[in-house]
Every structure is written in C-alpha cells, then in structure tokens.
Amino acid sequence: MPTEKRVAYVTGGSRGIGEAIVHALAADGCHVVAVARNKEKLDALAKAVGEKGGSIEVATLDIADSAALTASIEQTIEKHGRLDILVNNAGITRDGLFMRMDDKDFDDVMNTNLRSAFVACRAAARIMIRAKWGRIINISSVSGLIGNAGQVNYAASKAGVIGMTKSIARELAGKQVTANCVAPGFITTDMTDVLPQMVKDKVLELIPLRRFGNVNDIAAAVAFLASEKSSYITGQVLAVDGGMTM
Ligand code: NAP
Numbered sequence: 001m002p003t004e005k006r007v008a009y010v011t012g013g014s015r016g017i018g019e020a021i022v023h024a025l026a027a028d029g030c031h032v033v034a035v036a037r038n039k040e041k042l043d044a045l046a047k048a049v050g051e052k053g054g055s056i057e058v059a060t061l062d063i064a065d066s067a068a069l070t071a072s073i074e075q076t077i078e079k080h081g082r083l084d085i086l087v088n089n090a091g092i093t094r095d096g097l098f099m100r101m102d103d104k105d106f107d108d109v110m111n112t113n114l115r116s117a118f119v120a121c122r123a124a125a126r127i128m129i130r131a132k133w134g135r136i137i138n139i140s141s142v143s144g145l146i147g148n149a150g151q152v153n154y155a156a157s158k159a160g161v162i163g164m165t166k167s168i169a170r171e172l173a174g175k176q177v178t179a180n181c182v183a184p185g186f187i188t189t190d191m192t193d194v195l196p197q198m199v200k201d202k203v204l205e206l207i208p209l210r211r212f213g214n215v216n217d218i219a220a221a222v223a224f225l226a227s228e229k230s231s232y233i234t235g236q237v238l239a240v241d242g243g244m245t246m
Contacts, residue, residue, distance in 0.1 A: 002081030005031040005055060008226065009076055009083060011063050011120065012090025014041035016189035017139065020215035021087055024223040026054030030085065033076050035061040063090050063116040064108070073123035082131060085226045086124040088117035088161075089139045091154075093191060098152035106153045113157035114164070121168055125177065134177035135226045138165045139218075142185050142241050158183075162237055169235035178234035182221050185241025187213040208243035 008025045012018035013034025022034045026049045034056060036042055042058035049056040063069050077083050091113045094105035117138050128134025143151050144158025162181050169179040186192060186203050192212075204212065221240045224230055239245050 003031060005029060006084040007031050007033065007076065007080045007082050008085035008087065009033045009073060009120070009124065010035070010087040010089055011061075011069075011116065012036050013058070014038045014045060016191060017184065017187060017215045017218045018087075018089040019045055020219035021089060021222045022056065023049060023052070023054070024216075024219035025085065025087075025226060026056055027052070028223055028227065030226075031055040031057075031080065034058045035063070035072060036090065037062055063120070064111045066115065066119045069116055069119050070123045073120060077124075077127050083124050083127050084131070084133060085135045085137070086120055086128075087137045087139070087222060087226070088120050090116065091139065091141075091157075091191075093151065093154050095150045095154065097150060101152060106156075109153040110157050110160070113154070114160040117161055118164060121164075121179070125168075125172060128177045129172065129175045132176045134172070134175075135230070136165070136168060136172075136177065136179035137222050137225050138179070138181050139222075140165075140181040140183040140237060142183050142239060142245050145183055145237070145239065145245050165237075166235045173234055176231075178225075178230065180225050180230070180233060180235065181237040182218060182225065183237050183239045183241065183245075184218050185213055185239065185244045187215060187218060189215060206244055207241070208246070211242060213240060213242060 008030040013022040014036035046058045140161045141158040143155040165181045
C-alpha cells in the first residue's frame, strides 16, 4: 500500500531556497525527502522539520552523479509506493567572463543545474504517469530569462531548464502531470551573499518592489505549484523577482 501522505522529493534541501521549500511542503502535509551533499545541514533540517511536526527523511547525494540520483529516486518510489512532487532546486554558480571560462566550469554548471533536473524528471515521471497525478517544479532563474554578464554557463543551464520543463509539460499533460518553473530573482541566500556590495546595489535598482527576495517568497510559489490549486497550470515560468523581468 502506498504511503498516505503525498511524497515530495526536493534536491538541495540543506539550506537556502531548498530548505524553505522543504519546510513549506512539510507544513502542507507532505512527507518530504530532502537530498544534498552536506550531512550535518540535512540532519539539522530533519530535526527542525520534525520539531514542527513535519514528516521528513534526508539523504546525502551529489546530484551531478546521474546513477546515484536515479537510484535515490527509485528507492524513494519503492519505499513509499508513490512520488507526487519533484522539486529540482539544487544549483551552483561558477561565474566568470565567458571568454575566460573553461570547459569544466561550463560542464559542472550544466551537469548540476540542467542534467540533474532531466535525470530526476525521467526517474520520477513513470510513477506520476501511473498515478495520473504529479507536480514537477524546476527552479530556473531570471538569468535564464534575460541573461547575465558573467553567467554564460549558469544562464544557459537555467534557460535549458525552461525549455526542458515546457517539453516535459507537453509530454505529460495528457496524464495530468504538470511541469512548471519558478524563476527567482535576487534572493538573499549563500549563493548571493558572496556578491560584492556594488553588484547588490546595482541589482536593487532594477527591482521595482525595491527589496531583495527572501527564501519564503520562493517557497510559497513552489508550494502553490505543488498543490491541488495549480491543477490547470502547466508549462509556465513563474518569475518571483519583485517585478525585475516584467
Ligand atoms: P544555495 O544557498 O547555494 O543552496 C544550494 C543548494 O543546492 C544547497 O542545499 C546545496 O547543498 C545544494 N547543492 C548544490 N550542489 C549540489 C550537488 N551537486 N548535489 C546535491 N546538492 C547540491 O542556493 P540557493 O540560493 O538556495 O539556490 C537554490 C536554487 O535557486 C538554485 O537552483 C539556484 O540556481 C536558484 N536561484 C537562486 C537565486 C538566488 O538569488 N539565490 C536566484 C535565481 C535562482 P549542499 O552544498 O549541501 O550539497
């Protein structure tokens, strides 16, 4: 018998946006499987969610390892008899001007940000199709919509995520499985903390709502797209960016 709760698999749940997504989905009553590389952070997350009464399990995993990612999702399906929600959130940056960018920095970002999302969607789709219910939510970026100097690799991966998601949405729509992207703008996390203040000041000028986003802004959008309420929405890119790309 499948587990009663909806099961959600979230990559990169150990910190930042992913951590907030895990909390939001657990608060909505899902059993959440969170994966990332840092065991200590994952254990702390499991404790925090558990203390709030949420249902969670965590596993260390490098999502750039396609075989390990596939096996992890297959184990989740086998254990619970279902996988209802997949959130491909884990991502990295290796910024630099493109004329000086080496192949490794391009490949690492593509493999972690784009190929992993493809691998995870492929592994999750079969059970969603069988269940005639599924929510795939891929975290893209405004960089994938409008580009960003110094982020050729990252922007390519995030634009790729959008094209891939729309194609998956078309392939799975007949089975009532939806696939959508959330494209965050500038969100305060470890990823953006490292940017120089000058860059942050410049970005802020481009945001009509005049503030950086926080992780809960993104988690709320993901929770909506993961819910029953979004059942007539597929193949869309929801920019959660303070109006930056309107
Ligand atoms: P973050 O604070 O750097 O967190 C990244 C998460 O991904 C961590 O949980 C990290 O965990 C995990 N991760 C990275 N590489 C991994 C790998 N190879 N295997 C497994 N897990 C891995 O980033 P964030 O700001 O929360 O970003 C989350 C997503 O939103 C990313 O896809 C990012 O591109 C996107 N985004 C962020 C912003 C922003 O302004 N922050 C804007 C647009 C889009 P471990 O290190 O423990 O593995």
